[in-house]
Each structure stands twice: as C-alpha cells, then as structure tokens.
Amino acid sequence: xxxxxxxxxxxxxxxxGGGRSLFGRRxxxxxxxxxxSLTLQQGATLGxxxxxxxxxxxxxxxIVGLLPPTAGHIxxxxxxxxxxxxxxxxxxxxxxxxxxxGSLNPRKTVRQVLEIPLRSLRGMHAPARRxxxxxxxxxxxxxxxxxxxxxxxxxxxxxxxxxxxxxLAAEPEIIVLDxxxxxxxxxxxxxxxxxxxxxxxxxxxxxxxxxHDLAVxxxxxxxxxxxxxxxxxxxxxxxxxxxxxxxxxxRELIGAIPGLSAMPA
Amino acid sequence: xxxxQGIAVPLAPTPASRPSSAGVWRRFMRSGMAVAxxxxxxxxxxxxxxAPFLPLSDPDRTDILHRMARPLTTGHLLGTDExxxxxxxxxxxxxxxxxxxxxxxxxxxxxxxxxxGVVAAYYGRAVDTLVMRGVDMLMAFPYLLLALAIVAALxxxxxxxxxxxxxxxxPFFARAVRGATVSLRQSDFIAAARLMGQSNLxxxxxxxxxxxxxxxxxxxxxxxxxxxxxxxxxxFLGLGAQPPVADLGGMxxxxxxxxxxxxxxxxxxxxxxxxxxxxxxxxxDGVRDALDPRLxxxxxxxxxxxxxxxxxxxxPAQPPSDALLSVRSLRTEFRSGGQVWRAVxxxxxxVRAGEAVGLVGESGSGKTVxxxxxxxxxxxxxxxxAGGSIRFKGQELIGAPLAxxxxxxxxxxxxxxxxxxxxxxxxxxxxQQISETVRRHQGLGPRAAMAQAVTLLEQVGITDPxxxxxxxxxxxxxxxxxxxxAAIALANSPxxxxxxxPTTALDVTxxxxxxxxxxxxxxxxxxxxxxxxxxxxVIAELCDRVHVMYAGSIVESGRVADVLSRxxxxxxxxxxxxxxxxGQARRxxxxxxxxPPATNALPPGCAFAPRCDLAIAACSAGAIPMVAVGxxxxxxxxxTRDALQEAAA
Numbered sequence: 068x069x070x071x072x073x074x075x076x077x078x079x080x081x082x083x084g085g086g087r088s089l090f091g092r093r094x095x096x097x098x099x100x101x102x103x104s105l106t107l108q109q110g111a112t113l114g115x116x117x118x119x120x121x122x123x124x125x126x127x128x129x130i131v132g133l134l135p136p137t138a139g140h141i142x143x144x145x146x147x148x149x150x151x152x153x154x155x156x157x158x159x160x161x162x163x164x165x166x167x168x169g170s171l172n173p174r175k176t177v178r179q180v181l182e183i184p185l186r187s188l189r190g191m192h193a194p195a196r197r198x199x200x201x202x203x204x205x206x207x208x209x210x211x212x213x214x215x216x217x218x219x220x221x222x223x224x225x226x227x228x229x230x231x232x233x234x235l236a237a238e239p240e241i242i243v244l245d246x247x248x249x250x251x252x253x254x255x256x257x258x259x260x261x262x263x264x265x266x267x268x269x270x271x272x273x274x275x276x277x278x279h280d281l282a283v284x285x286x287x288x289x290x291x292x293x294x295x296x297x298x299x300x301x302x303x304x305x306x307x308x309x310x311x312x313x314x315x316x317x318r319e320l321i322g323a324i325p326g327l328s329a330m331p332a
Numbered sequence: 333x334x335x336x337q338g339i340a341v342p343l344a345p346t347p348a349s350r351p352s353s354a355g356v357w358r359r360f361m362r363s364g365m366a367v368a369x370x371x372x373x374x375x376x377x378x379x380x381x382x383a384p385f386l387p388l389s390d391p392d393r394t395d396i397l398h399r400m401a402r403p404l405t406t407g408h409l410l411g412t413d414e415x416x417x418x419x420x421x422x423x424x425x426x427x428x429x430x431x432x433x434x435x436x437x438x439x440x441x442x443x444x445x446x447x448x449g450v451v452a453a454y455y456g457r458a459v460d461t462l463v464m465r466g467v468d469m470l471m472a473f474p475y476l477l478l479a480l481a482i483v484a485a486l487x488x489x490x491x492x493x494x495x496x497x498x499x500x501x502x503p504f505f506a507r508a509v510r511g512a513t514v515s516l517r518q519s520d521f522i523a524a525a526r527l528m529g530q531s532n533l534x535x536x537x538x539x540x541x542x543x544x545x546x547x548x549x550x551x552x553x554x555x556x557x558x559x560x561x562x563x564x565x566x567x568f569l570g571l572g573a574q575p576p577v578a579d580l581g582g583m584x585x586x587x588x589x590x591x592x593x594x595x596x597x598x599x600x601x602x603x604x605x606x607x608x609x610x611x612x613x614x615x616x617d618g619v620r621d622a623l624d625p626r627l628x629x630x631x632x633x634x635x636x637x638x639x640x641x642x643x644x645x646x647x648p649a650q651p652p653s654d655a656l657l658s659v660r661s662l663r664t665e666f667r668s669g670g671q672v673w674r675a676v677x678x679x680x681x682x683v684r685a686g687e688a689v690g691l692v693g694e695s696g697s698g699k700t701v702x703x704x705x706x707x708x709x710x711x712x713x714x715x716x717x718a719g720g721s722i723r724f725k726g727q728e729l730i731g732a733p734l735a736x737x738x739x740x741x742x743x744x745x746x747x748x749x750x751x752x753x754x755x756x757x758x759x760x761x762x763x764q765q766i767s768e769t770v771r772r773h774q775g776l777g778p779r780a781a782m783a784q785a786v787t788l789l790e791q792v793g794i795t796d797p798x799x800x801x802x803x804x805x806x807x808x809x810x811x812x813x814x815x816x817x818a819a820i821a822l823a824n825s826p827x828x829x830x831x832x833x834p835t836t837a838l839d840v841t842x843x844x845x846x847x848x849x850x851x852x853x854x855x856x857x858x859x860x861x862x863x864x865x866x867x868x869x870v871i872a873e874l875c876d877r878v879h880v881m882y883a884g885s886i887v888e889s890g891r892v893a894d895v896l897s898r899x900x901x902x903x904x905x906x907x908x909x910x911x912x913x914x915g916q917a918r919r920x921x922x923x924x925x926x927x928p929p930a931t932n933a934l935p936p937g938c939a940f941a942p943r944c945d946l947a948i949a950a951c952s953a954g955a956i957p958m959v960a961v962g963x964x965x966x967x968x969x970x971x972t973r974d975a976l977q978e979a980a981a
Binding site: 118119120128131132133153154157161162164165166169170171172173174175183184187188222223230233236237252253254255256257258260261264279280281282283285286306309310319320321322323324325326327 | 519520521523524525526527528529530538539542543694695809810839840841842843844847866867868869870871872873906907909910911912913914915921922923924927
C-alpha cells in the first residue's frame, strides 16, 4: 500500500430538488450527500455503513460517474473525474449493484454480458474476447458451461458472480460495491465475501464496500466510515469502530446486529 | 410474495433449456391456443394469396336476377349480395385487401410509435417533453374525427384512409412503449451498460429494444384486427375503398340495411373479421410468451385456492401430539416438465402454545414451502401435498375443506411475508386492507373495523395512525410496510403467527426494530410463532427452539441456545461459520463449498454429504434417522460425535 490514493473525495455534496417553482419561489433542496470527504488507499477496502436513505447509494453513483456532484471534488489518481472522458473513467472505476438479477439484462447471455466491456472498454477482438470470457468465468468460480445461459437460470449468488466478473472485465483499479451481498442468504453471502477477498489479494483492486450491515462491512473492510443523513459521523479502523464506537449512531448499528449477544464467539 | 415465486419455478442450475431461436419456436409450439390461431391465420392467408388462381367468379360482376341468394345456392357457395355479386369471391378478395391494410398500418404505426416512445423515455427531459406533448396533441383530437379530417384533406382513397389510421394510432404505441421503457431505464442493468462503455444508441438498440419488443409485438398484432375495423369504418363512410372494390368493412357497411332481409350478406364479412381477429390475437399472445425466456411453461396456470392433496397419501406412523401445531411426515412436492421436486421431504415438528420456533436454512431448503403447507397456501399447480399430517388445535388441516381453511387463515393462523410491497394491494389504503381481515373474521361493520385498524396501527408503532390508515402501500417505507404486515397478522389475535423472512428485505437497524415489535406483540397476545430465516442470528434473537433445514429435510433440532453452543450437524456448524461476527477484523469468512442439491435429484442418504468434510461411505448408504445428542436436541447425522468435537475445537 503506497502513498498514492486512487480515490479521494473532498467535501462532496449532492442535492436533489431545489430550483424554482413556476412562480419563482425557491423550492427546498434535499441534501442526500452533505460534504463527504474520504480517501481510498490502493488495493485496500473502505467500508461505508449506514441505513437506507443515508445517501450511500447516491455517493456510489457519483463516484462511478452516473451522477454529477452538486459541489465538491472527486479525484481519481489525483485527477478530477470531470476531466476524464467516459471510457477512461469506466476503465478506472467499476460498480457491482445490489440486485444481482436486476443488474443483468434478462435477454443477454452471460457471454454477451461479459463481452461488452471487453469490446468497448478494452478494445479486444473476437478471439481474444472468447479466451478472456473463459478466464473471467474461472476467476469468479463459475463453470464454463454456464456461459451461454440467461440470467434467470442462475441463483442470486451466481448472478452476483456474473456482476463481479463484468466489473473485473474492465480491469479497474477501484470497484464500488453497492450492497453486493444484502440480497443473498448468509451462506451465499459468505461465498461472495470470500470471493471478493480472494480477488483483491490476487488482483490488488481497491474496494469501496457499501452496506447497511456493520457485521458484513467489518468482515471485509480495512477502514470503515459510518454515514448518517448524508454525513460521515465516524470513521476508523474496522476493529476499532466495532470495539470502541464513539458515535451514538455507530452504537445503534452495533446493537442492531442480530444475535450478537446470543451467538457464541 | 417473492418467496412463493421462488418456489413455484424451481430454477437452480437445471439441465437448462437454452433459449435460442429453436427454443422460441418450441415454446410457441407448446401453446395449443397459439398454434390453433396460427393455423387459422395460415388458412386465411393461403386462401387470399391463392385468390387469383382459385376458380372464383369476378367479385365485381353484378347479377341483379340472383341478388341476395341464400348460401349453398348452386354456383354461389355463400350466396350473393344486394347486387347479385358472388359473396365467396368478394369475401376472399375483400379479406385480401383488408388484411393487407391492417398489417401494413399496424406495422408502420407500431414502428413509428415505438421509436418515438423509446427515444422519449431514454433521453427524458426536453426530448421527452417535446415528443410526448406532440403525441398528446394528436391524442387530444377525437380519434375518428382526426382520421376523417386527414382523409377529407387528402381526398378519399384506401391509401389515404390507411395513412390516417397509421397517424391516429402512433400515439397509442408511443405511450405504451414509453411506459414500458421508463421503468426499464431506471433499472440497474441500464446503468451497468453505461458503465461498460456502451453508447446511447447501442443501449437503446441492444439493451432496451429487446426488452420492450414483446410489448410492441403484442400490441401490434392485436391491433391488426382493430385497424381492419377502423379502415372498415372509413370505407363505410365512403372515404376508404371506393366501390366496387371489395373490402370487409365496405361489405359489412353496405350489408347493414339488409340485416333483416338477408342476414347472411352481413354475416359473411362479419365472420371473416371475427376469425382474423381471433387468429391474430392468439398468435400475438403466443409470440409474446415465446419471446420471453422467463415464461418457460408457455402460459400461466390457474392457481387453486388450496394446495392439492394427493388422494392416496401415506399417513404418518406416529400419532399426532396435543401440541398447538403438530406437523408429521409432511411431504410437499412440485411437478413440472415431467420432474418431481421434493421440496419438503418427511418433515416433522411441533409448536406448543405461545412458543417461538425457528426454521433456518438456505434458499431452496424447503422452509418456506413447509410454512405455506400449514394453511394449504402452496400454489397448485405445480405444488401438491404428497403425504403427512398437519394438526392445528387437534384439527387435521391437510385435505380440510377450503371453507374451514379460510376460517383459520388470517384468523387463528396468520402469515407475514418477506416483502409487504408485493403482498399488499397497491390500490387499497392500508386501513382498508387491515379492516378487511377484521371484517371477515370478526364480523364487524366498516366503521368499527376501520377504528380497530387504526388501533392496530398504533400498536405496531406507526405514528399518526389515523392519518396513516389512509395511505397507500407505496407511500410507506419498507420498515413501515412490514409494521403494516404485522398489524394485519395481529388483527384477529391469532394463536399462531407464521413469519416468512419478514425482515430480510430490511436494513439491520430497521430489522432490529421490527423484531423487537414482533416479540413484544407476540407476548402480549400469547401467540405462538414459526419464524423462518436464512440467518441464524435473527433466529437467535427471538426463538426458543430451532429446526435447521437442508434440501427439504430437518437435519438438526433443538433449543436455540443448545444448537448455537453445541451444533451437532456438520451443516449447522458450517452455516454458523458463514455469519460474519464482528470484533475479529478481517477474519476470513468460511463459506460452504458447492451448492445445495436440486430437490429433483436428491442423493441417497445425507443430502449434505457431497459438501461435508466429515462424510464417510455410511453417509450415502441410505436414509439417516435423527440421533439424540441431548435433551430435546437431535441431529440427522451418522457422525454427530465427530461433528460435536469439531464444533468444540
């Protein structure tokens, strides 16, 4: 982990609404993200935890360039993201979505899904693409014979592996994972978390891992930022956040982890 | 109720059909109605194409002496019209013209309309406003009047009539396609396509269009019949096909005055229109279903109000106990495509009054089907109860008449489901939905029931309940909706609440609040609880006893504290290791390798053996009984002793 931070957020703000009504009256703006500053180190995992509506998904969409920030700066490799053209930004930062099935086009096979980034982002030709698709399937532990199947033929965990493979196909430095395991059973969740850990160790990709579940974030992140109502209310090392929470909201998140008292360590 | 959808179609990695063009064809051919429609259309099309070669008399030759001849007259199979023209010849030539006009008009207006709709929806904002307000202006004119105005301006002819029909129909396609596209545009796969570097044009062409195509195809094909009628209307007014040219509308129009004297003159073109419309609609539906890879069965079956029960089902050997709920040797299976999926395979458990029992397992382990079987809520077809006994307060529920089950459902046995947004009716206020169950089971009047609904909302911690009772489900947050789900479940003070993953779709913080609420309300009413979850942590929060399910069987049972501290089945041990435990930062999570078996091909013996590190030959030799490992604690494993040691290590 060198000193270069591939992703840096400085006072990022995103407002919804606002503007003026038909008669020129100012409409109230809602600040979904309210002055967030964060740093993600190379090859590391930064966890963001908070309940739904706290602005964490808005934050994710701004980082990957799907939404422009209202104010503040998002720097990738020390360069503001609005200076990137679309394709080179998507080669740097990719995203994995919450709904494993909903993030895949129901009418495209796995092969078709995985070939798109190889062609448009990496400029690969057909024979190279064919080999790389096989490699990607192998990387996320999906059997090669599944390659011509449609998303609805897979389980949730398998769909999420396809989503991860698609993000990896762009060979990004950073992957933003927006609630990647929330829709999965604990047993499948464990498989996906393990896969993410293995991929990071092998490929050195950095993760911004977003979840409402502190236990999950704690299991995978090096550092954790707790987000409430658009602001970061606490940040620190993963173990430190859990063992010595400073903010009342962090304590509430810890209290909400199911079965914590009943489950043996 | 996403759980029920999940079980109705046993997806999993099946020896899958590959939806290729051959697959589309196969699915189309599987639907009998679509094939019949296609056959009908094929005959009609063949007939009109062959019209020049058939030994038909000239459709325009008049013969006043033989006017209005009845059908089956010599030389005139279908009789003649008011000018003595041969009806058979006229109906075939007329169908030829009408069909051509209908198909061309439907094709062109659907192409133009869908292009406008997709572009408006995808680009949104100014483009959307411009396109859709233009479309609105077209729609603002009375429909037939606009067509009349267009034809009046251009002059009467069949071509102009067709152009008018195309123009007035564009808005309908634009609206339908825009509606379908708007919801797709928000979906994650479109966002993902952008992140993958796809251009806007490519996203429209390869991501959006294939998904709205079924809407277009069905709307277009079903509107062919309608467009034939519209052209007929214009022809009738003298603005379409000019006499003596025959088209179905013109024939129908001119025969209208003879309906009392010679009904067959109107009936012949009328029947032709009817047959074409039926054929076109059947084919349209068939094509839609065939194009959709998700509708593999080719159609939707009618679901009965109670789960089908096998008439020759085996009865359990053990007598039922006097517990509140006693499930003995329950077997529930799904039959589809010649396969039998044994979703619940010999499950026995009981729930005492006031007790909370957890069912824990992965998706597909049969926990939801077990819960739905209790009140006969498993969808039939394809589900059916193949054996066993379920006694609730001593009454046998399997095979009980529907009326008896309906008195119990929502009354003595109440259900809570995973996503209340799909189980609540979007068109009724939550107050109406809560009072509905109160009225059904307590016989209260509408006012008293609504008052009770408000009280219930207050009990489940909804602030400003009187106001909230008038809200619709979509106006509430996920946590509030599940509180409404709880209010409905509690409405008739049930003896048993069956909660199927009620907090899985919620944030952990909201989940903690809903669990606390359920615990509190359950104790207030003294109701028993069957709580289903994939998360042992959640079960530990509120259950007294737990049954661990795997591949349709219970593999371990016991008091929650015992199962957590001394798990005796290797599966339970591995499942517990999957739950992330905070405080040991970056501890490697230990997933269970592999996948659960598909329940249509269960291995002999222990279904977990292929994934188990402790498996030996005996595991796969035959059925394995439950082995007691403590008081009220048992595991279905031949190696429980070793498993217990491993868990302790």
